[in-house]
Amino acid sequence: MSAAPMSAADVAAWRARMPGAFGRDGRARALRLLGWAAFLLWLGWALWHFGFTPERLWNGLSGLATILRLMVPPSPGELWVDILQGLAESVAMAFLGTFIAALIAVPLGFLGAGNVVTNTLFRFSLRRVFDGFRGIDQLIWALAFVRAVGLGPLAGVLAIATADVAVLAKLNAEAIENAERRQVEGVTAAGGGFLARLRFGVLPQVLPVMLAQALYFFESNTRSAAILGVVGAGGIGLQISERIRVRHWDEVAFIILLMVATVAAIDWLSARLRRRMIGG
Amino acid sequence: MYRLDSWAWLLLETANMAALATLMGAGAAVLLAFPAARNLGAGRILCPAARRLLEAMRTVPEIVFALILVWAFGVGPLAGILAIALHTAGACGKLFAEAIENTGLGAWAGVRSAGGTWMQACRFAILPQVAPNLLSYALLRFEINLRSASVIGFVGAGGIGEELYKVIAFNYYEEISAILLLVILAVCAIDLLSERLRHRVIGAMA
Structure with missing residues (x-):
């Protein structure tokens, strides 16, 4: 036997009785959104403040690549x-x-x-x-x-x-x-x-x-x-x-x-x- | 005579350096931990490669990374953050991989048999199980990184360490003890805060 489809009124009644079953309520969702927004804001500020610009990163990475290339092969040098x-x-x-x-x-x-x-x-x-x-x-x-x-x-x-x-x-x-x-x-x-x-x-x-x-x-x-x-x-x-x-x-x-x-x-x-x- | 306002700002900057480095390092560690975990069968080449990479990042001290990165990225907090993040990725990656190895594989088998790819199984079967654990490790690492961030300025990589290096070099004894006291207070405060957070995270897990 199949259940009769619920009418819109039924859905509304259930939503009123058990709001938790229909996903988070507005307040929790807003809090969550606010938390993420604050986090992203902080992240953006920190990245900006510490100078994580693509240009600087690129220059740094190419410098690092040069250093790594010079590191191979490792050598004990004269003053070993x-x-x-x-x-x-x-x-x-x-x-x-x-x-x-x-x-x-x-x-x-x-x-x-x-x-x-x-x-x-x-x-x-x-x-x-x-x-x-x-x-x-x-x-x-x-x-x-x-x-x-x-x-x-x-x-x-x-x-x-x-x-x-x-x-x-x-x-x-x-x-x-x-x-x-x-x-x-x-x-x-x-x-x-x-x-x-x-x-x-x-x-x-x-x-x-x-x-x-x-x-x-x-x-x-x-x-x-x-x-x-x-x-x-x-x-x-x-x-x-x-x-x-x-x-x-x-x-x-x-x-x-x-x-x-x-x-x-x-x-x-x-x-x-x-x-x-x-x-x- | 005490430049309290500028020290407070430097301390805040140091804490931000530690937080950003922990975030970046832990993020990289999560990505590397899945291939590095032995029980997920990431492949004959990928798994050992990930493990060796984590080992290398873990065994080289942060200060050495910082010394090299200061050459590449220039003097300033950027080099320090990247150095701490590299070391953090290695240290956390090992702990994360161990946490993953200790999870039950029931959910994993479920997702795989339902046709999920390897990535989907990692995301939907393993990650929810280990997330609280990883979060608590990352918080612990944040405490450790705050200490490192306060001294990484000695080699020119930003934070309160640079100021400390300066006042020690100039023999400003009173300012040395003032800064040290501030650092100890900040470290203690963050330790307490993070301990409470960790207990809540672990409590949520149980």
Whole structure:
């Protein structure tokens, strides 16, 4: 049996009863339209403001094509020893910076943990200091340290260490807060003091976590150490920015490939080490 | 003595740079993620090509892109936006492709068996399923890009970084800390805003 076709009056009645079934009502549609209009307006303004003209894009793209053409084939150039040295310096900077940050972050982590330091005001302010440090990018630290201690890898090491101490300390504090209390109670029952509780009750539990985090940071720091040299803080970044300045694009391409390969190698190595430490 | 009005304007410009770069990068990432997803069978050549391209864009740091693009496009925010967008496309493309790989293929099979082309199946079967997920990743990336946009000016690619570079170079200590404070405040504000938005997006998904 087939249903009788609905009359216009029926349709109107249903539309009044269930407006949602007939598509969005006028208000929602208007709001939607308004939202899109605002978005398009912003997009248009932003494109205009930042100078996305077809002419500029075309000129830029043809310039980029020239650069890319000059990049092939990549060549180590005459000063390839400097490049390798810069690369080694970058890895060393990342290692030393992470090492210093990890060392300082251990006591700071204990200070920031709620189950070790019970003074809420102290802990709260310490955590906010950590947050503040984290909000400043590594490159900004590097620039500041270059002004403070001069050009060279020392500024890079200090920048990496300062930027990472806060984050590592926060992660350590969280790890310590998640540690089990039973071991601590055991040490207390055996007559251990405050320090003995931390050393033998808490530390053995959180040490693998801390180590794994430090390794993870080392990984990400090899990436950032590679670019800190752009502001003069040593490492391969200095080499690449110098070669870009004199437009030796084939050497630039070589350095980029080298950087990518190094980062991949360190990622692989560190992932294996971490799996061994945590999963073992 | 503090040039608050010009800094506020620069900060706004930096945020706009980050937003535009995120939009462009995420847009490119969506286009590349469909061929890069292993489960959609984009082809023997297209799929690995898309994956390698995303990898290359992801592993080269933004600052290096910016250094090169400043030569090609001239000093200014345009180079910075394009540099951040390139890196964003690589980073988001990988996450997007993984999100696509984790979707059920029921709807996909439905559209394909109804005669839909590969593109139509991507658009009508996969995109609606992953859209909230992608949106939330893109918002997260916006937070990260705001940080990058605030330092990309160091190499002459626009935003508040150029001003910061200048005051650090001239040792205007008070202005350094004032600008840093402004940047931290802006980053925190955007983080909070974007976190709330992300929770709403994820809530809509569930």
